[in-house]
Amino acid sequence: MTEPQRPDPDALMRTLALGKGAGSGSGKPNPRGRLKVFLGAAPGVGKTCEMLDDGAARRNAGIDVVIGLAETHGRIDTIARTAGFEIVPRKMIEHHGRLLDELDIDAVIARAPALVLIDELAHTNATGSRHDKRYQDIEEILDAGIDVYSTLNIQHIESLNDVVASFTRVRVRETLPDRVLEQAELEIVDLPPDELIERLREGKVYVPEEASRALAHFFSKSNLSALRELALRRAAQAIDAQMLDHVRAHALAGKWAAGERLVVAISEHPGATGLVRSAKRMADALGAPWTALHVETTRDLGLSDADRGQLGTTIELVQHLGGETATIPAENIVTGLLAFLDETRATQLILGKATRSRWHEWRHGSVVDNMVRRASGVAIHVLTLGETAERKRPRTSVIGQQTGPGRWGTPIGHVISLGLVALVTLLGVSIAGIGSVTNIALLYLLPVLVAATRFGLRTGIITGLASSLAYNFFFIPPLLTFSIADPQNLITVMVLLGIAVLVSQMASRVRDHALLARNSAAQNGAIAGFARQLTGISSETELAQVLCAEVARLLDVRAMLLLPGAGDLEVRAANPPEDRLETLDRAAARWAYDNNRRAGRGSDTLTACEWLFNPVGVGGRVLGVLGIARDDTGRPLRVGQLPLLSSLLDQVGLAFERIALEGEMAGVAKLREQDRLRTALLSSVSHDLRTPLTAIIGNLDAIRPANDEQADQLGTARAEAERLRGFVANLLDMARIEAGVLSRGSEPVDLADAITGAVHDLRTRLTANPIRMDVSPDLPFVLVDAQLFQQCLVNLISNAATHGDPGTPITIAARREPGYMTLMVMDQGPGLPLGEEDRIFETFARIEGSDRKGGTGLGLAIVRGFCTAMGLTVSAANRTDTKGACFTIRFDEAHLSHIDEAAS
Numbered sequence: 001m002t003e004p005q006r007p008d009p010d011a012l013m014r015t016l017a018l019g020k021g022a023g024s025g026s027g028k029p030n031p032r033g034r035l036k037v038f039l040g041a042a043p044g045v046g047k048t049c050e051m052l053d054d055g056a057a058r059r060n061a062g063i064d065v066v067i068g069l070a071e072t073h074g075r076i077d078t079i080a081r082t083a084g085f086e087i088v089p090r091k092m093i094e095h096h097g098r099l100l101d102e103l104d105i106d107a108v109i110a111r112a113p114a115l116v117l118i119d120e121l122a123h124t125n126a127t128g129s130r131h132d133k134r135y136q137d138i139e140e141i142l143d144a145g146i147d148v149y150s151t152l153n154i155q156h157i158e159s160l161n162d163v164v165a166s167f168t169r170v171r172v173r174e175t176l177p178d179r180v181l182e183q184a185e186l187e188i189v190d191l192p193p194d195e196l197i198e199r200l201r202e203g204k205v206y207v208p209e210e211a212s213r214a215l216a217h218f219f220s221k222s223n224l225s226a227l228r229e230l231a232l233r234r235a236a237q238a239i240d241a242q243m244l245d246h247v248r249a250h251a252l253a254g255k256w257a258a259g260e261r262l263v264v265a266i267s268e269h270p271g272a273t274g275l276v277r278s279a280k281r282m283a284d285a286l287g288a289p290w291t292a293l294h295v296e297t298t299r300d301l302g303l304s305d306a307d308r309g310q311l312g313t314t315i316e317l318v319q320h321l322g323g324e325t326a327t328i329p330a331e332n333i334v335t336g337l338l339a340f341l342d343e344t345r346a347t348q349l350i351l352g353k354a355t356r357s358r359w360h361e362w363r364h365g366s367v368v369d370n371m372v373r374r375a376s377g378v379a380i381h382v383l384t385l386g387e388t389a390e391r392k393r394p395r396t397s398v399i400g401q402q403t404g405p406g407r408w409g410t411p412i413g414h415v416i417s418l419g420l421v422a423l424v425t426l427l428g429v430s431i432a433g434i435g436s437v438t439n440i441a442l443l444y445l446l447p448v449l450v451a452a453t454r455f456g457l458r459t460g461i462i463t464g465l466a467s468s469l470a471y472n473f474f475f476i477p478p479l480l481t482f483s484i485a486d487p488q489n490l491i492t493v494m495v496l497l498g499i500a501v502l503v504s505q506m507a508s509r510v511r512d513h514a515l516l517a518r519n520s521a522a523q524n525g526a527i528a529g530f531a532r533q534l535t536g537i538s539s540e541t542e543l544a545q546v547l548c549a550e551v552a553r554l555l556d557v558r559a560m561l562l563l564p565g566a567g568d569l570e571v572r573a574a575n576p577p578e579d580r581l582e583t584l585d586r587a588a589a590r591w592a593y594d595n596n597r598r599a600g601r602g603s604d605t606l607t608a609c610e611w612l613f614n615p616v617g618v619g620g621r622v623l624g625v626l627g628i629a630r631d632d633t634g635r636p637l638r639v640g641q642l643p644l645l646s647s648l649l650d651q652v653g654l655a656f657e658r659i660a661l662e663g664e665m666a667g668v669a670k671l672r673e674q675d676r677l678r679t680a681l682l683s684s685v686s687h688d689l690r691t692p693l694t695a696i697i698g699n700l701d702a703i704r705p706a707n708d709e710q711a712d713q714l715g716t717a718r719a720e721a722e723r724l725r726g727f728v729a730n731l732l733d734m735a736r737i738e739a740g741v742l743s744r745g746s747e748p749v750d751l752a753d754a755i756t757g758a759v760h761d762l763r764t765r766l767t768a769n770p771i772r773m774d775v776s777p778d779l780p781f782v783l784v785d786a787q788l789f790q791q792c793l794v795n796l797i798s799n800a801a802t803h804g805d806p807g808t809p810i811t812i813a814a815r816r817e818p819g820y821m822t823l824m825v826m827d828q829g830p831g832l833p834l835g836e837e838d839r840i841f842e843t844f845a846r847i848e849g850s851d852r853k854g855g856t857g858l859g860l861a862i863v864r865g866f867c868t869a870m871g872l873t874v875s876a877a878n879r880t881d882t883k884g885a886c887f888t889i890r891f892d893e894a895h896l897s898h899i900d901e902a903a904s
Helices: 009-017 047-060 076-081 105-111 134-143 158-168 178-182 193-201 208-216 221-249 272-286 298-302 305-320 333-344 358-364 367-374 411-434 440-455 457-475 487-535 540-555 583-595 639-702 708-739 751-761 786-803 859-870 899-903
Strands: 035-040 065-069 091-095 098-102 115-118 147-153 185-189 262-265 290-296 324-329 348-355 379-387 558-564 569-575 612-618 621-629 747-749 771-774 781-784 810-817 820-826 873-878 885-892
Touching: 035 047, 035 178, 035 221, 047 065, 047 076, 047 115, 047 147, 047 185, 065 105, 091 873, 098 873, 105 134, 115 134, 134 147, 158 221, 185 221, 193 221, 262 272, 262 333, 272 290, 272 305, 272 348, 272 379, 290 305, 290 333, 305 324, 324 333, 333 367, 348 367, 367 379, 411 440, 411 457, 440 457, 440 487, 457 487, 487 540, 487 639, 540 558, 540 569, 540 621, 540 639, 558 583, 569 583, 569 621, 583 612, 583 621, 612 639, 621 639, 639 708, 747 751, 747 786, 751 771, 751 786, 781 786, 786 810, 786 820, 786 859, 786 885, 859 873, 859 885
Parallel strands: 035 147, 035 185, 065 115, 115 147, 262 290, 262 348, 290 324, 348 379, 771 810
Antiparallel strands: 091 098, 558 569, 558 621, 612 621, 747 781, 810 820, 820 885, 873 885
8 A cells, every 4th residue: 555645744734824914904913924926028018017007906895005116117107006005204314425225125024014025136236235036035034924016037047047048149147046937926027128129119118219329239029039038938937836835745646747757767877867867858948847767776775986976976076966865765777767856846757777687687677667557647768878888897895895706695795694503503503412403404594684685686696506515515414425315305495595685685674764764864963962062152263163173073074164265265174183284276166155066176166176065054045155175186076975064054154144143133223222221211301301402491481671782792692592492393204213102194395385484494593694495386295294395394404504614605405307396405514425315304413524513413413203104205415516505305207196186
């Protein structure tokens, strides 16, 4: 009876990761959000519009949906689709003197919507961002339990980058790992090439000049057709993989052959490389994933070093050609193949058939014939391997020693086995002297069992033959001869010999399976023990030392770990510690680090090196490289050691990530405590100062001066008291911002009226700086909180008055641009130091050597806090027309009221 199929726990976990997240409307919490990617063949097919339309449908269904980042590129139809959405303000980052806006991860997580729309999944973030890539930003948002919709073009997938470049002649620099798509739900946004070309000609994708260049190069019909086919195929593969995870997670039977899945069986035969190349060609023709499978049986215990080297060469070829590799233990090859085909739901199988004698096939059977008879629902392709050289190779015994040309066991094994036969014979003679000799023949099974179990099948057979001869010589009449007088005794000897051979085979098979199980258990135990060690490590140096020590012990190699240092890779740990690298070795280590691929001896890059360098990383990021080498300068990594090394490196990558996260969390906890204490201090001080200040100002207003001198003194005192009250108000506002208790509304506000009101509030401070307004009366109203916006203007104008040169004007200008509007407050002071344009908005920031070095450092921080609360962005830069600073508030379309425009 066959064992019933059981749910695959790994597939179940992946299925749960793709299940409904927080924004699914299921009402059930999920520790990780769900990612949906709108995949297109090229720019302009409508991915962003489709994402916005889908998000609008979810919003209309009552789900909390916001826009984290939508790239409209000034397209009218795309801008129109953003109407009605709440837009999370972007984060401004200074880069080479320019302000760039990027996704604000913290603002999205703090807002905590059910679903956030984030455009351009493969985008590279500006220098200074928390992550290098936008997909890493999205992964952090997903970890916070928020669903994400995003967009992607097919040419940005890492595995397809070379393929796209081969026919478009354009190398795309912004790529993302394939694993991101494997964890996402895909929706294809498709547009026939002719329609996309027509959109380009109409200027709906690029401006006319750029559209003409694009049509002449990247957007040719042949390129678009090829890209479209790649997108459809890649989506089909991803959907097929997700379907298989669901099938395995629920233990459903059947092949589920919605797509082709190809498996090629490989062995140590030299012709296996031809099988691999054929599998690659067939997989490309079918557009199917393919796997090279090696079934590990008891036969592998006797492979020579040359055989293992050939198997390693075949596996490296598979990896070089982009296929997956798998090694599974099994009782025999046929059983292992059938189990793997059922596990992977493969539909195509490639087998190699070597030319062997009929005697060999009669003894061992034919794998091809057995698979044809037993496999169902699988297309089997048989290729000729040529004549096997198995008999010409020296083999290794089961205890790891070469047995020599005869392959009939080791001399010490024969000596011990024959000695056991002699002992049993002496025992039998002693028993025969007492009386009955009927069951003495059974005693000779003992040395046969010991020989077969300890030294293998062939030694057991020889021991069985020696036992039969000894029994005949000493116990069957006529004694002390090999003659047999009674035919019944001849039957006894033949039965004894047959039983000895059968027992040898059974004992040898049990021994070989026990050795395989022991090796597998030892490897699993090593991995588990290494994982236990990693849990107690809290420093990178200790982790590096443990890794090198364990790799050296388990793989019998020299090991060295290199991590990024001051400008280059530095040796962090080595075993033995005196190992040093030559110039070529360092070049190989650098190449492995930069390209996230193995380099050095045993790879296909810089093979003249003594060391083999393996990248150590997590989530597609390379953290360092591990170098291994052997004292005999031989191949550093043997075939059976590759899975163990990969497991160790994966665990170390996760351990490095854990140590880094622990350090970050400790820093975050410290910052949170500092922020809590600072907020409490701000709130306490501001409240304690407000009451006496009110009394002081009231008493100053009640005093009537007796002369002009007293009037001047009272005026100065009143002005300073008002200034101090402004500082206290700023403290209170900052405490409200950091406590997150701002209450805000939204109403149409006329910019001219708001500016006039702010200037009126500051009339006593603007005597030395005239105001110049450049605000057109036909500008649309802005949708903001009137009180918060008024305070922003007051602080910006006050800042300009404080730091602008005396007698110079303060310019307030508003500009309407496609898709947004800006309001600028400009002074004519010394300006801002380069690189400090963003830091001046930090709390208590007072920048020396600039026009921002005075004041409390709260006014601009309050401006940013209020703007963020209203969904606006504020930035600072130096003026280009003259000296001085320029502060800009930006209003997107969602914050512009078009009531007046529609009426006109």
